[in-house]
Amino acid sequence: MNEKQLAGEKAAEFVKNGMTVGLGTGSTVYYTIRRIGEMVKEGLTIKAVSTSSSTTRLAESLRIPLVSIDEAGKLDLTIDGADEVDPAFRGIKGGGGALFFEKIVAAASERSIWVVGSDKLVDRLGRFPLPVEVVPFGYSQVYRRLFDKGLNPKLRMSGENRYITDSGNYIIDLQLGAIGDPEALNDWLNGITGVVEHGLFLGMANAVVVARQDIVEVKERENG
Numbered sequence: 001m002n003e004k005q006l007a008g009e010k011a012a013e014f015v016k017n018g019m020t021v022g023l024g025t026g027s028t029v030y031y032t033i034r035r036i037g038e039m040v041k042e043g044l045t046i047k048a049v050s051t052s053s054s055t056t057r058l059a060e061s062l063r064i065p066l067v068s069i070d071e072a073g074k075l076d077l078t079i080d081g082a083d084e085v086d087p088a089f090r091g092i093k094g095g096g097g098a099l100f101f102e103k104i105v106a107a108a109s110e111r112s113i114w115v116v117g118s119d120k121l122v123d124r125l126g127r128f129p130l131p132v133e134v135v136p137f138g139y140s141q142v143y144r145r146l147f148d149k150g151l152n153p154k155l156r157m158s159g160e161n162r163y164i165t166d167s168g169n170y171i172i173d174l175q176l177g178a179i180g181d182p183e184a185l186n187d188w189l190n191g192i193t194g195v196v197e198h199g200l201f202l203g204m205a206n207a208v209v210v211a212r213q214d215i216v217e218v219k220e221r222e223n224g
C-alpha cells in the first residue's frame with residue numbers, strides 16, 4: 001500500500017456515526033473518501049460537505065450523503081490533504097486549486113485532520129508554490145503587487161488557458177523557496193484587494209496523519 005493510501009484510509013477511522021464531515025480534495029484524501037464510502041455502505045450514517053466539484057463527483061459516485069455548507073452549520077470534522085506541513089502544523093494547500101472552499105470548510109469545522117505522505121513534511125514552508133486565488137477583474141494589478149514585493153508570481157495555466165477555480169477565479173502561484181514569517185505573509189496577502197484567499201493554512205490543522213513507507217502515525221497538535 002502506498003503512503004497516500006495508508007494515511008488516507010487511517011484518517012477514515014476518525015469518522016463516527018452522526019457526524020457532519022468535511023471532505024477535502026486531492027489524491028490522498030481520495031482514499032479517505034473511498035473508505036468512507038465503504039463505511040456508508042456498511043451502515044455508517046453521516047452528512048458530508050464537499051470542498052470541490054471533483055470531490056462532489058467522487059462522493060456522489062460512492063453514495064455519500066452530501067449537504068451544502070449552509071445546510072450543515074457547524075461541522076464535526078474535516079479531513080483534507082496538504083502540500084506542505086511544518087513542525088508547527090502550519091501548511092500550504094491549494095496545489096489542486098480548491099483552497100478557497102477548503103479553507104471555508106476547515107474554518108467551519110470543530111476539528112481538521114490532514115492526510116499526507118512523509119514527503120509533505122518540511123522544516124520550513126515555501127518550497128511548494130503558494131497559491132493565491134484572485135478575482136479575474138484586475139488580476140494583473142494584484143500580479144504586479146506580488147511581483148513588486150519579490151514574490152515571483154506565476155499565473156496558473158491549464159494547458160493553453162488560464163486555470164479557473166470552482167468559484168470562477170484565477171490562481172497565481174508564488175515561487176518563494178522559503179517563507180521566513182508565514183503569519184506576516186498571511187496578514188499581508190489578506191490585506192490585498194482582489195485576493196480572494198491564499199493557500200497558507202495557519203492554526204487550522206488539529207492533527208496530521210502521516211505515512212512513512214508502511215508505518216502510519218497520527219500527530220496531534222498541542223492545544224489543538
Ligand SMILES: O=C(CO)[C@H](O)[C@H](O)COP(=O)(O)O
Nearest residue numbers: 026027028081094095096098
Ligand atoms: O489543497 C489541496 C487541493 O486544493 C490538496 O489537499 C493538496 O494539493 C494535496 O493534494 P494531494 O493529496 O493530491 O497531494
